[in-house]
């Protein structure tokens with residue numbers, strides 16, 4: 001099946017994606033990780049003592065999380081660079097706006113198991129088709145009453161139970177965030193919680209590892225007796241003061257730019273050890289023709305303008321698919337990206353969106369049930385066009401990467417990048433304009 005999404009469903013201004021006229025030589029500092037910021041915020045809200053969060057991401061998704069936690073009665077002082085979260089009893093009788101944030105719609109509903117009354121949830125129109133059913137069923141197994149009129153999506157209301165069992169099953173094949181959401185609240189349940197994944201596949205495993213690691217760092221014991229079971233022991237959550245790593249998935253488009261334009265892009269603050277899926281970039285970009293070196297905490301990516309096609313299973317790192325896909329569209333040969341069927345439930349149906357946009361530029365991309373297949377850059381090159389972004393931040397950065405090499409790429413609603421990187425257009429321009437010889 002190939003993508004057939006229409007042009008014109010986006011809103012807002014048209015952003016002319018800048019062409020790269022010379023090889024790059026830029027250092028790009030990316031803001032904090034969305035996934036870590038929103039995990040730390042939830043853990044801080046459930047903690048036994050106030051928590052300081054340094055380097056937290058300022059973006060729509062983190063603002064939505066902060067809004068949700070404040071609604072539940074948690075004090076969040078985010079006026080300065082360091083945020084202070086003061087936990088308190090969770091109150092019900094409130095409404096949570098999830099926007100389009102998977103982390104809010106999947107991490108906050110399990111917290112209602114601890115609240116003193118019902119909490120209603122809703123979000124953007126596009127959020128109302130994102131998978132929620134398996135998590136809502138898990139909450140029902142845990143004794144909560146969930147009213148969703150049988151849709152298995154937003155909007156819904158969760159009413160807490162009087163007692164919560166200590167084991168639950170969930171089919172997390174459509175999003176790892178179902179397991180993560182249950183694990184984050186688990187230490188505060190009277191007996192802790194054993195979470196068992198029942199589905200055949202499980203995407204984004206590094207994101208589940210990230211959850212376990214943040215819980216362990218907060219003093220919680222988490223065992224994993226087998227690859228589909230997590231046992232979270234009850235305990236007081238004490239994250240202490242936490243620092244958020246730079247968002248390696250958001251570093252990706254800048255790193256990819258070095259392959260497209262040639263030259264060098266440096267990303268400071270690269271962690272020595274991380275559970276972020278962006279850690280896959282150095283290996284993938286190297287296979288596509290770049291040289292990637294980590295010197296201290298600076299990741300340096302150097303490209304020649306040559307881009308090799310690739311065959312890669314991205315199931316552990318689905319979130320980085322749009323960036324790799326932009327390189328595949330510009331590649332010297334065919335590519336195949338597999339293990340990514342669940343991307344149909346991301347901010348948009350990303351398989352259909354990527355195929356539609358590549359074809360709009362005159363390239364060849366076919367979306368299957370679980371994979372994307374690319375023909376590579378056609379002999380006559382790709383042709384500029386107005387590119388749709390489908391309210392998806394990563395479709396905007398996808399278009400920007402392609403626009404470095406294809407004249408006449410205009411991007412609809414580049415403001416959608418505010419979901420995780422509000423300064424993206426300025427950062428992109430700065431990368432292109434950087435002159436390291438200037439004082």
Ligand SMILES: O=C(O)C1=C[C@@H](OP(=O)(O)O)[C@@H](O)[C@H](O)C1
Nearest residue numbers: 035175176177203204207318319
């Ligand atoms: O837990 C997280 O922070 C995330 C998990 C992944 O979700 P899926 O497993 O639904 O892909 C990822 O794609 C998303 O961007 C962030």
Ligand SMILES: C=C(OP(=O)(O)O)C(=O)O
Nearest residue numbers: 100101102103319346347
């Ligand atoms: C899938 C993504 O986000 P969300 O957290 O909304 O699922 C993403 O950022 O690529």
